[in-house]
Amino acid sequence: MGQILSSRTNAVLTLELSNPGKANALDFAMLAALDEHIAQIGEDDTIRAVVLRGTAGGAFSSGADIREWSALDPQAFATQWIGEGNAVFRRFERLRCPTVAVIEGLCFGGGLELALCCDLRLAGAGARLRFPEVAIGAIPGWEGGDRLQRIAGRGRALEAVLLSREIDPTTALQWGVVNAVCAPQDIETQLQEWTTRLCAISPRAAALAKSLIVDDDKDPHAAYPAAALAVRISPDAELGIRAFFAKTSAIF
Structure with a gap:
């Protein structure tokens, strides 16, 4: 049994x-543990950024545990594993604070699906990204x-999913799947730079700006004026x- x-x-x-x-x-x-953390983050405004990673220097995640989901009957698999799993992933994707995935090794299947829920992705030079599902008669069911x-x-x-193509870090950067690729020894420095910046920006503005990007169901005619009003007041x-006119940096 895994844990977070x-x-x-x-x-x-x-x-x-x-x-x-199990990588x-x-x-x-x-x-379940991820969902608990999501709830805790939602109640703690002092958390300004969330980093999601696997084993330092090792795998991010080899994917969904096939021994666990293959034991479910088809209906339970569809409703519990896929349906409930997607609900957790969507809640994570829509966290108010910025999220960063650090990908150093294997990032396959469901692990890649989870990494794609993050706002930013930092890859090590040894990262390996892939959707292998169709090769075993499955689909990337977590969206x-x-x-x-x-x-x-x-x-x-379609190329990544239908051909089960492994996406190397250079290609992932070209495709925009990751935001930066670092040598192993530089990952922590780059991560520190990002999180320092994320913790310095306005948390209210960040939350609203993120929601306008992530929420695909919004009515833009209503959402943008409402968000602008909320942050302006x-x-x-x-x-x-005040900081702008004083030519200083705002401390939020």
Whole structure:
């Protein structure tokens, strides 16, 4: 049974996928643990950024635990594993604070689907991204193909899914699937730079700006004026405007 280990440094919460012996394959226990963390983050405004990673220097996740889901009857698989899993992934994708996936090794199947729920992705030079599902008579059921399509385009998403193509870090960067690729020794430095920046920006503005990008169901005619009003009447706007005219950096 896997687990998600958590640690915190100042305003940054790190969640580590941990399922030793299975390359951090995702199981029901890990989905439940992720959902618990989502709820806790929602109640703690002092968390300004979330880092999701696998074993340091090793696998992010080899995918969904096939021994777990293959034991389910088809209806339970569809409703519990896929339906409930997607609900957790959507809640994670829509967290108010920015999220960063650190991908250093294997990132296959459901693991890649989870990484695609993050706002930013940092890959190590040894990262390996792939959707292998169709080769075993399955599909990327946690909406990974659709998320990849929105990032990289339909043609590339179909190529990745139908050919089970492994996407190397260079290609992932060209496709926009990852935001940066680092040598192993540089990953922590790059991650620190990102999280420092994410913790310095306005948390209210970040949450609203993110929601306008992530929420595909919004009515843009209503959503943008509402978000603009919400941030404009917030204390963050006053701080930012004062800092701008004072030619200083706002401290949120």
